[in-house]
Amino acid sequence: MPLNKSYQAMPENTIIQNELKELNSLLIDISKRNVFSVPDGYFDALSRDILLAVKQPPVQFEEIGTVPTGYFEGLSGSIMKKIKAEMSDAEGSVLLMGLKNINVYSVPRGYFDQLASGILNKIQQPSKVVVMQNRSSFFRYAAAAVITGFIGLSVISIFDKKGETDFIRPKTEIAFNFDEAFSTLTDADIVNYLQKDGQDVNAALVASISDDKSLPDQEDYLTDENTLDNLLNQLKAVESTTN
Amino acid sequence: MAEHLDDKELLFQFKIEATKEVAFTRIIKKYQEKLYWHIRRMVIEHEDANDVLQNMFIKVWKGLDNFREDSQLYTWLYRIATNECLTFLQQQKKRSSISLSGDDNTLSNKIKADEHFDSNKLEWKLQLAIQKLPEKQRTVFHLRYYDEMPYEEMSRVLETSEGALKASYHHAVKKIEDFILNR
Numbered sequence: 001m002p003l004n005k006s007y008q009a010m011p012e013n014t015i016i017q018n019e020l021k022e023l024n025s026l027l028i029d030i031s032k033r034n035v036f037s038v039p040d041g042y043f044d045a046l047s048r049d050i051l052l053a054v055k056q057p058p059v060q061f062e063e064i065g066t067v068p069t070g071y072f073e074g075l076s077g078s079i080m081k082k083i084k085a086e087m088s089d090a091e092g093s094v095l096l097m098g099l100k101n102i103n104v105y106s107v108p109r110g111y112f113d114q115l116a117s118g119i120l121n122k123i124q125q126p127s128k129v130v131v132m133q134n135r136s137s138f139f140r141y142a143a144a145a146v147i148t149g150f151i152g153l154s155v156i157s158i159f160d161k162k163g164e165t166d167f168i169r170p171k172t173e174i175a176f177n178f179d180e181a182f183s184t185l186t187d188a189d190i191v192n193y194l195q196k197d198g199q200d201v202n203a204a205l206v207a208s209i210s211d212d213k214s215l216p217d218q219e220d221y222l223t224d225e226n227t228l229d230n231l232l233n234q235l236k237a238v239e240s241t242t243n
Numbered sequence: 244m245a246e247h248l249d250d251k252e253l254l255f256q257f258k259i260e261a262t263k264e265v266a267f268t269r270i271i272k273k274y275q276e277k278l279y280w281h282i283r284r285m286v287i288e289h290e291d292a293n294d295v296l297q298n299m300f301i302k303v304w305k306g307l308d309n310f311r312e313d314s315q316l317y318t319w320l321y322r323i324a325t326n327e328c329l330t331f332l333q334q335q336k337k338r339s340s341i342s343l344s345g346d347d348n349t350l351s352n353k354i355k356a357d358e359h360f361d362s363n364k365l366e367w368k369l370q371l372a373i374q375k376l377p378e379k380q381r382t383v384f385h386l387r388y389y390d391e392m393p394y395e396e397m398s399r400v401l402e403t404s405e406g407a408l409k410a411s412y413h414h415a416v417k418k419i420e421d422f423i424l425n426r
Binding site for chain 2: 012013015016020025026030031033034035038039042043046048050051053
């Protein structure tokens with residue numbers, strides 16, 4: 001395929017060259033030679049080819065969705081043929097085909113000849129009747145009484161031991177005992193404990209004065225508008241005494 | 244010769260049933276090379292260019308009766324050719340992204356596959372550099388640099404302002420230089 005002739009220059013050429021000069025572009029120095037080529041005689045035949053394409057009858061969309069004549073008549077046969085072909089492919093392993101009928105196991109000689117008669121003989125034989133001896137009912141009651149007594153004693157002993165632990169004592173009882181013990185402590189004991197443990201003593205005392213028990217009732221806020229101020233003053237007074 | 248016939252005369256002949264085919268053949272012959280090379284530079288391979296060009300002229304055949312002569316035939320043909328190229332490239336990009344390779348350098352690879360390709364020659368480096376441009380910037384560059392189309396006319400082809408086209412062309416020139424100098 002020979003290289004095509006160079007691109008024809010147009011009147012705009014000079015303007016474009018000047019534009020590239022202004023841009024100081026190296027493209028000015030690159031040849032505009034057309035590097036691509038076309039097959040010989042391509043342009044001579046092009047208009048004829050296009051006219052042929054234009055004149056081609058449009059695609060008949062009605063034909064879309066039709067099937068070849070006799071398609072459904074032969075469909076089941078062709079499907080079965082494919083299924084059989086696939087099955088034979090699956091069975092087509094030469095190795096497996098060769099091994100298919102080899103049985104590695106064996107039975108005693110004449111086993112199958114005697115099998116049916118042997119089974120029939122077993123069916124026809126009268127089955128043995130086992131006679132159960134009568135046992136005295138006194139021993140049954142005695143054994144049941146011993147087992148029940150043993151289980152009962154075990155349960156009592158377990159619950160009796162656990163009764164001594166906190167595990168089964170009610171939580172309210174634990175809380176009550178804690179409150180009782182806590183109420184016997186003096187403020188000095190609490191301060192000593194907190195100082196020893198590095199806690200904020202002032203905060204603890206303020207928290208103690210603002211305990212739920214010392215807070216005003218909801219109704220007090222309604223009846224006396226100074227209730228909140230009084231409470232805050234009280235807290236400040238406590239804070240100043242502790243400092 | 245046919246190439247010297249005025250576009251208006253050709254359009255007039257096309258509208259008469261008796262001279263329709265003759266007029267259309269003359270229109271093809273008049274513009275085929277310019278349009279072919281415009282398309283070829285965009286799609287690179289001759290087979291693709293031939294497909295796009297033929298499809299484009301089939302659309303022209305179907306639409307020429309409705310062509311309003313308020314724009315030039317030449318501008319209208321370039322607009323159709325450019326749109327066909329961009330559509331083709333978009334479809335090609337989709338196909339390559341669907342394929343396992345996901346190759347985004349299809350056009351560069353096509354250039355390198357050309358029997359005349361020579362990586363040492365500047366004009367081939369230029370072709371590779373052009374393919375690195377975004378599609379629309381590439382179109383602007385081709386129309387200006389190779390087709391030497393005035394911005395005013397290009398503005399009608401691409402339906403973009405002259406200022407935007409000028410900026411696009413200047414950016415393209417800088418990018419191409421950068422590619423050639425740094426690769």
